[in-house]
Amino acid sequence: NTDFQDVNASHVGINVNNLHSLQSSPTGYYDDGNNGVFKNLTLFSREAMQVWVDYDGNTGQIDVALAPIKVAKPRKPLVSAKYDLSTVLTKWAYIGFSSATGEINSRHYLLGWSFAMNGPAPPINIANLPKLPRFGLKPPSKVLVIVLPIATATVILSLGTIATLLVLRHLRYAQLLEDWELEFGPHRFSYKDLYHATNGFKSKHLLGTGGFGQVYKGVLRKSKLEVAVKKVSHESRQGMKEFISEVVTIGCLPNRNLVQLHGYCRRKSELLLVYEYMPNGSLDIYLYCQEDKPLLDWSQRFHIIWGVASGLLYIHEKWEKVVIHHDIKASNVLIDHQMNGCLGDFGLSRLYDHGTDPQTTHVVGTMGYLAPELIRTGKASKLTDVFVFGAFLLEITCGQRPVNDDSGRYNQEMLVDWVRDHFNKGSLNETVDLRLQGDCNTDEACRVLKLGLLCSHPSANLRPGMRQVMQYLDGDTPLPDLTSTNMSFSTMALMQNEGFDSYPMSYPSSAGTIGTVSFLSGGR
Template identity: 65%
Template sequence: MKDLPPTCHLLSFSLQVTSMLAMKHTSFLQQFLLLFGLIIATLASGDDQFIFYGFNQSSLTLDGSGVVTESGLLDLSNGRSGLNGHAFYPTPLHFRKSLGGKVQSFSVNVVFSIFIMYPDLSADGMAFFIAPTKNFSDARAAKYFGVLNEKNNGNTSEHIFMIELDTYKNAEIQDIDDNHIGININSAVSSESTTAGFYEDEGGAFNNMTLNGNKAMQLWVDYDEGDTQINVTLAPINMGKPSRPLLSATYDLSTVLSDSAQYIGFSSVATPINTRDYVMGWSFGMNRPAPSIDISKLPKLPLVGPQAQSKLLEIILPVATATLILSMGTLVTLVMRRRIKYAEVREDWEGEFGPHRFSYKDLFHATGGFKNKHLLGEGGFGKVYKGVLPLSNVEIAVKRMSHESRQGMKEFVTEVVSIGQLRHRNLVQLLGYCRRKGELFLVYNYMPNGSLDKYLHSEVQTAILNWVQRFRVIKGIATGLLYLHEKWEKIVIHRDIKASNVLLDSEMNGRLGDFGLARLYDHGTDPQTTHMVGTKGT
């Protein structure tokens, strides 16, 4: 709730006086004019004041992470990391009686609390400010308190006065420690600063206070027009205002604040460690002390620390814990089984072949778990399955074969990857490979019309190749062999040419496939191909 300023009561009284005088003799005209003049003079003096006990019914202007909780707390950070939070008094205030006049005396009283969820960590705190604008869209977070940025920091044209309640030591802006109060003029670098605390009235001893100690405390900011003195005072919530201020500075705010009306309010920054900056109450007075805040009328802070547990909770908690442990054990078991199911063989030397290696999981899902309904054929070296890659929807043929080889596995995979670089319209593109336990998988482009042997030797022929198509197939395979033997950067000896390894694409063009037995040689060397190799076939 907010109490009405005295000027409103004065206006109400003036209206009553006007009504009374209207019914009196005209001899009272001079008295009326005198009284009216006094009223106008009082209104023009700028003796504004207000007080808030919580903010549920207030008309504060909020932006960024600033919100008002159900209990009436002004929460400037709201736990939303990376956002600036601002709260403004709804109307701008005139700190000067006239253009070019001096900034008048004013007083501010705030009850606030900074909550930190991780005691060993610290984050930037909050600030009270006076500024000529409510637009801080270009302000930066962290050390700039959501009010300034790298470019305008220290710029006298900003006309900003700020009291920082800082809970983070930032060496870049010359912070003295991670628990201090500072007076700032147009800058994130404090003109004056000191460690948070208060001086006792009896004896004058200094007592430290922890700003982010999850406790409510009071702050007073007072400015005196006559001696241009700024006083900042801090105290626990259950204690009156100490007679000695915590921090004092002499600075003429008439050289800082602009002639226009000024906005007053609070700013904070939401951080990843989830600090919460609360304002519980707020009062302000122009040319008079800020009204004292009755702490019994303030909203309550959230509870922290352990709370009493009910009997039901004592029963439910162990059951829930046991259920959670059982669930976690089941989850770990499922994850381990899944890893074993899709486990692959990987060695350090395969790092250079990364782009050519497929995951077993992708091949497993692409072929429906290598089920027989996806089987395209089988030969001496393994079975071939049709598949569709999950993300790209590219159709592939996967040859599943024994992991054993006459050559070392490194040399074999090296040649497989090298052959994968072949690009010719009459060769089936070898896309890559995968290794798992005792198996090796070679991945090819899928040829929709299958192999040549089913058109030449199948007992059940669904189609017959005419001589034009047969000649085109023969010519295509010959062109592909010429590319392998003469045109590519190395000599590739296929060593297993047969009708079942000649594949037909969607246009019935012949493509030579299955390079599982192929060998690579440099041009000019003797390939030594006198011994017989190959697989049984037609």
Template identity: 60%
Template sequence: MSMLLQFLFLSLILLAASTTGGDGQQFAYSGFSTNDLVVDGATTITSNGLLELTNGTDQQTGHAFYPTPVQFTRSPNGTVQSFSTSFVFAILSVYTDLSAHGMAFVVAPSRNFPGALPGQFLGLTDIRNDGNASNHFFTVELDTIENKEFGDINANHAGANVNGLRSLNSSSAGYYADGDVNGGEFHFHNLSLISREAMQVWMDYDATASSITVTMAPSKAARPARPLFTATHNLTSVVTDAAYVGFSSATGTINTRHYVLGWSFAMNGPAPAIDVSRLPKLPRMGPKPLSKALEIVLPIATAAFVLAVGSAAFLLVRRHLKYAELREDWELEFGPHRFSYRDLLDATEGFKDELLLGVGGFGRVYKGTLPVSKLEVAVKRVSHDSRQGMKEFIAEVVSIGRIQHRNLVRVLGYCRRRGELFLVYEYMPSGSVDKYLYGNNEGTTRPVLSWEHRWRVVKGIASCLLYLHEEWEQVVVHRDIKPSNVLLDSDMNGRLGDFGLARLYDHDADPQTTHVVGTIGYLAPELGHTSKATPQTDVFSFGMFVLEITCGRRPVVVVVVGDDESSQEESQCMLVDWVLERWASSGALLETVDARLGGDYNAAEACLALKLGLLCSHPFSKSRPTARQVMQYLDGEVPLPEMAPTDMSLHMMAIMQNEGFDDYVVTGSTASIGTTSVVSGGR
């Protein structure tokens, strides 16, 4: 009995030693069970012990934290003590060269991150709170997307951050090996975060030197002697007395899964070693590996065909010239993924006419399916004779290629071949909004767009304009907002596309005079005088868009004049004037709502949409609201100014009396305006 008690006592001592150190807390996991961590969002623990932070679902966040807070400070001076952590992770994307987004080890005062966004914000913060000292979190990020707004060095890096997504210091993912600590040379080896292979990270904070060191290596390799990078920052002002430790991750629009296989942590000492041999296995993603028999037969067969390959060299050279592409130095600055011309040719079945989605202002748009990933895409092929093809192509690559918003059509990549230009977008299966309002050229009827979907589209595009005008690193003026450029995803959410006419300038700069381009009916009156595209000219186009989607009518309305049927004639007027006239004559503004809705709409929302459309399309730019005010009106945060039809009666007169504008449209810029108004049909 005495020996049994001694054995139990010794076991308790050993168990305590595995969770607490002499000076602080420590723990180690080689795989996880459902009771080990507290998880939320998309995070789960699989049956074989993997911590799955994200499950491949688009635009999701996931968190996992050690269940109890760790005491980071030491009395009486309250400084943050030294601590260390190590973890084995893997990122599995459906593509081997493209992913979205990354993950991070986190020290935070709470397990909750209210308002945190997915995508580049990694489920930690949002646009307004990023970098705020009140966040009090420290992270080591592993990021697979280059975000210029955070100063990222590339799309494959590790970094140490405090209170936000801008790193104190960062480095391309990799490790130093084959070196001699006593003076020999260290050699850097690159690691791809999305290689689908497990990797290990070590992070150590030295409270005495206020230094943060981060080290990486393949999961089965020993810890390198030289760290990946070092940052200096006193975490006493960042980490709270008691804080939680764990992981956060987020996805974008690409199927990506983030895993943690093992994890250890310690205060005032090195983190316990992780037993790599006991780690759970990652799920397989991608094609099955070759069988042993095929591994033997394949080299023999390859050798047998060496002579045949040599004789076919001339044909291969000719084939290469057929698919030759252009690459220039300026392309290195812009981030979107580059596709090969052959992949695009295969995806669109040789740009088959049956796969033509529409004709845009600078070329034709085709539906395609990428040969390897089977991802459906839209490929925009810029015409040879496009007057501004290259200039507008570069503008679109620069602007939308780096901007990410849930209501923007995302650019997946591009290709250049001789005189041809290609942009590859995520495919919007539901088409453009105008097809639901007016049908398409083939006369195909589509179901009536419900009021719920119309209202959601209006709010989504308004949110997108606020981001473009005020919240991105530069001011982006779209210059061609209209129903044919607003596409619908599978959930009928509105996505703004076609940035071929976009203009960018710094927030404190004055927009430059340029050619008047856009679509007749959506052009703000002041463009005839100033030729300056500003956020207020976008708001004018947005106002016309709101009226159009609410009334179900084009910006130029055809009306019948005359009481006698034999003497009746058709005339045209602007949609704004038509709404004002109907409102003034009957006093019932809601009579202008699309009759195809059959009265099935929210009257308060429809009335707000009509009045907001009239206010945004006011002929005087200073009388229009900003994009932020538009969102406040739509969200009900601020009441819309009181208005009556007589308040807006100057619309038609002001537009008609804009001296020189009509002549400018007819003579001065007919080519640029006519191009988009005649053939622009969205994507």
């Protein structure tokens, strides 16, 4: 057609949404068996031919080759063009064939086709192709007349069904997004990305096991970023609740002393959280000489204490909402490249607005870190976190766990009572970790111990807030006088009076089951 600048009446062209060809050539092929000599073909020969169409999405290269039915694909294409088809194709595209005739009646037959993405299409077995119908006076086969429309309708119906299923699957996936995800949700990872990042969650990448699941080290393929992937346990009854709490909390807390959450993933019943990777592990493996970690000197311990206190001050007073962490302990403090202490595991955390009264119906936390009023009323507050922080101060300064289990289940001694006894006897410096061997600022360590006793006071109104704690740590404000009268009590006795008599308590490392408790408070 001269109106569209066709080269002749028998040609091959590349057209994209237009009757004008990007490139065209007379019908033929380059014969590889004859030094690549071009051989003419005609589209009116009534002989079957093969056509190959290749498209490279990276370069936009389109190559079209044509040859007789029994000739292999020529190395040199008949016609080529460059065009970015992503500007033309919609999200859902159909691959198909169409034909048309001019002034002369003609028939077009598709004997077979193959299709592939990310690689060459599989070769067609010529021997299995149907034969072209006979031309002449003999009428066409009635079988062909019946079967061809049915086959075409079946293909169209199948393609339509597949497309409908894909759309429904996409909609069903989108409906997994809940309100809290839209408001707070950070970046959402695909399960495939996390599966490849951890090499299929193999045991050699396991960093540890907590009360709500396992943590794996991984490397994201695209960014090469090292991450820690927390896979929430299927057996955990509170798994979804803790998962949502952690996503909502950490996803909105940009602070250097809080472990950052890069994103999360939900796939059916599997729940995964993706954190920044802390190469130095958790604090408890340093305090209790696990995995051949070096002993922390006093300056390092004080630096970690200051960092955790700074993080607590942020979530208590500086963020737009108040976050109650509930579980501040050595196994939940992670160490970064610069030996900074970063508070993590917000799985038991709760949020509420500034100036409001938090409502809590469960006692949550770890034995040895629970404030007496939390056990009695089940009501958490910033001051219950201060109590937990006080136990943490004693743990890191003394190098001992909050509950001494050496004397057996029925004779457990709490660290806070042991330190308080030494304070009342005037021998507080004897409670400092003996492994420091004098390489310690004793006055500063004793100041931290006194602050730990003050924060762990059973009377909540006598505990300082985290802003005061920071002032005490910085030395800007002297500690109040702690008289023996104010310190003459037993925390273990108070807990036993609240119904915790002979309660079994254990404190494993980050590689074991975390000893957390969560139960309804009876109240008084």
